[in-house]
Amino acid sequence: MSLTERIILVSNRGPVQYGRENGERTTNRGAGGLVTALSGLSSQLQDGVWVCAAMSDEDVVVARESPEGLCPPELGHDDLRVRLVALDPAAQDDFYTVIANPLLWFIQHHLYDLKTGPNITRREIEAFESGYAAVNRRFAEVVVEEVNKAGGDATVMLHDYHFYLLPAEVRRQCPDVVLHHFVHIPWPDPDAWRVLPPPMRDALFRGLLGNDVIGFHTEGYARNFLLGCQELLHLPVDLSAMEVVIDGRVVRARWYPISIDPEAFEAMAESPEVLDQERELAARRRDHLLLRVDRTDPSKNIVRGFMAYDLLLQDHPELAERITFLALLQPSRQDVPEYAAYVERIQTIVDDVNRKHGTGDWHPIELHLKDDLDLAVAAYKQFDVLMVNAMFDGMNLVAKESILVNRRDGVLALSENTGAHEELGAFAVTLHPFDIQQQADAIHEALTMPVEERRGRRDACVKVVQQNDVAKWLQMQLADISRAAAE
Ligand code: G6P
Numbered sequence: 001m002s003l004t005e006r007i008i009l010v011s012n013r014g015p016v017q018y019g020r021e022n023g024e025r026t027t028n029r030g031a032g033g034l035v036t037a038l039s040g041l042s043s044q045l046q047d048g049v050w051v052c053a054a055m056s057d058e059d060v061v062v063a064r065e066s067p068e069g070l071c072p073p074e075l076g077h078d079d080l081r082v083r084l085v086a087l088d089p090a091a092q093d094d095f096y097t098v099i100a101n102p103l104l105w106f107i108q109h110h111l112y113d114l115k116t117g118p119n120i121t122r123r124e125i126e127a128f129e130s131g132y133a134a135v136n137r138r139f140a141e142v143v144v145e146e147v148n149k150a151g152g153d154a155t156v157m158l159h160d161y162h163f164y165l166l167p168a169e170v171r172r173q174c175p176d177v178v179l180h181h182f183v184h185i186p187w188p189d190p191d192a193w194r195v196l197p198p199p200m201r202d203a204l205f206r207g208l209l210g211n212d213v214i215g216f217h218t219e220g221y222a223r224n225f226l227l228g229c230q231e232l233l234h235l236p237v238d239l240s241a242m243e244v245v246i247d248g249r250v251v252r253a254r255w256y257p258i259s260i261d262p263e264a265f266e267a268m269a270e271s272p273e274v275l276d277q278e279r280e281l282a283a284r285r286r287d288h289l290l291l292r293v294d295r296t297d298p299s300k301n302i303v304r305g306f307m308a309y310d311l312l313l314q315d316h317p318e319l320a321e322r323i324t325f326l327a328l329l330q331p332s333r334q335d336v337p338e339y340a341a342y343v344e345r346i347q348t349i350v351d352d353v354n355r356k357h358g359t360g361d362w363h364p365i366e367l368h369l370k371d372d373l374d375l376a377v378a379a380y381k382q383f384d385v386l387m388v389n390a391m392f393d394g395m396n397l398v399a400k401e402s403i404l405v406n407r408r409d410g411v412l413a414l415s416e417n418t419g420a421h422e423e424l425g426a427f428a429v430t431l432h433p434f435d436i437q438q439q440a441d442a443i444h445e446a447l448t449m450p451v452e453e454r455r456g457r458r459d460a461c462v463k464v465v466q467q468n469d470v471a472k473w474l475q476m477q478l479a480d481i482s483r484a485a486a487e
Pocket of ligand 1: 013035101160161184185332333
């Protein structure tokens with residue numbers, strides 16, 4: 001086995017999503033942290049194909065027109081092919097809305113209240129087989145085709161919780177290919193997996209163990225994975241080498257904190273669209289701007305964040321009319337019932353807080369429920385405090401993007417349960433996601449911190465983000481892939 005120039009990237013959501021407006025095809029950037037990171041990665045690949053699911057109706061049309069994939073000019077790389085995989089709609093629905101989100105996502109972010117869920121019924125068992133496993137098999141077929149096109153000599157880089165069964169399937173058909181999987185979300189302790197029936201959880205672990213290297217954001221997640229192999233599958237695990245042996249093969253668990261492309265992001269922060277939004281924001285801002293930018297995902301802990309803000313306003317009446325909490329929330333996974341209900345809870349608490357504390361033309365919370373990257377970046381530049389209070393979050397790239405381009409000596413208020421806290425926690429104000437009073441007090445501390453201290457903390461964060469950039473994230477993985485291949 002050797003590392004070749006041919007890289008096959010696999011992720012559920014791709015770098016672009018097609019639509020149709022007034023009879024014309026439109027192209028949008030895909031959503032979420034994974035796409036942000038992989039877009040940086042793709043600029044470093046010389047010859048590659050990015051395999052991803054056709055998500056919109058227009059994606060399906062594009063997949064039919066170009067079954068081998070195409071190079072979208074928006075990505076700016078002539079030699080990066082994007083290959084959209086059209087799926088059976090019922091299978092895709094079960095895969096995404098029953099198994100991947102919520103089941104796997106909820107387990108991995110500790111979102112279940114075990115008194116009430118999950119309830120595994122025939123519906124879930126069937127969705128696992130005819131949705132999750134079927135989609136994984138279909139993607140495996142495409143990957144095997146691409147490996148064969150490369151003469152069997154390729155490195156496959158798989159991404160995230162959508163494809164835990166895929167590696168073992170590819171391994172079965174292409175025993176010598178190099179398989180690397182990066183898990184972008186937390187990996188919980190072995191007991192968290194016990195909510196799944198043994199055949200299901202064993203299949204997920206064994207599927208993932210088809211890889212040569214499995215990457216996580218933190219050492220803790222990597223260790224949890226190996227402990228799961230030991231306790232649930234009774235496999236021999238070496239926690240000092242961070243390896244597990246299965247069917248005579250060594251599988252390595254590694255950690256690489258994901259990041260951003262600082263130069264590209266700085267350039268975007270100076271684009272005319274962002275500057276326009278920033279001017280507008282600067283003109284209407286009050287003394288203090290508290291900001292959050294998130295998908296409307298329960299793991300982001302948005303409701304508790306507003307509860308903390310309610311307490312802050314109660315405890316500090318001097319802030320009245322002098323502060324705005326700008327919440328830029330991108331609607332996410334609205335076809336999953338838990339996510340739709342969460343948006344309703346967000347709207348209710350925003351109305352309550354605004355009614356309780358608002359005066360005249362002052363709305364204590366300004367809520368935007370839409371995807372507006374230019375506005376988000378403009379707000380990154382203008383915030384005084386950024387709130388990231390996620391219950392659990394694999395990394396959280398908003399923390400890295402926003403502190404990099406902030407122009408007001410802004411302070412990060414960062415949950416201790418984010419991967420980002422491992423790198424930036426020393427320079428942030430730490431938030432305890434379930435302690436609402438602590439969050440209110442910490443936000444107050446951040447708002448009233450002397451400017452020199454704020455500047456020192458921000459400079460330190462920026463240095464970390466610049467040093468540990470997405471190029472380093474990729475290099476570390478490629479180095480481990482080469483090592484694994486050489487062995
Ligand atoms: C997270 C996950 C990604 C996912 C993204 C957006 O960042 O790690 O895999 O793509 O959220 O979620 P969505 O379900 O809209 O793709």
